[in-house]
Amino acid sequence: MSLRSDDPVKWTPRRNMAAFGAGIERTFLAFVEDHSLTMLRYALVAVYVWFGLLTVTGTSPTAGLIAEMFPFVPPTLFQVVLGGWEVAVGLALLSRRTLRLAVILLASHAAVVMLPLAVFPAQTFSYFPYGPSFEGVYIIKDWVLLGAVMTVGGLVGADD
Secondary structure (H helix, E strand, O other): OOOOOOOOOOOOHHHHHHHHHHHHHHHHHHHHHHHHHHHHHHHHHHHHHHHHHHHHOOOOOOHHHHHHOOOOOOHHHHHHHHHHHHHHHHHHOOOHHHHHHHHHHHHHHHHHHOHHHHHOHHHHEEEOOOEEOHHHHHHHHHHHHHHHHHHHHHOOOOOO
């Protein structure tokens, strides 16, 4: 084998690092492909159970605002039902068998919790329509969570 500088087979430190980097990238991408949906699902479980417990205990920043839309329901009862609904979404995400149920529960939940953006714009926006208040941001994050749950639920047949 020739070690001339124009030899295309010659391995240089730069080529060694490129091959090493490519190996790391392949390993990382394989890990992401194998585990990303499971990690996303369990992260969503944690978020929904956590936020649901905040709502049940009355410490959610938006539970009172959402309860104002339903004055015919006692606020404490409304918070327990809404928080229980969120916990149910989280628990439904635990099992692949109940992912579709989680999507249905969350879609109906999202319809209720996003209503204050339209019903109470003065409380949900500091500068309508582009500057949400703290409560508005808390409600808007539900769009992201809904999309994540739909992604996980839509890939029920995929291996995780």
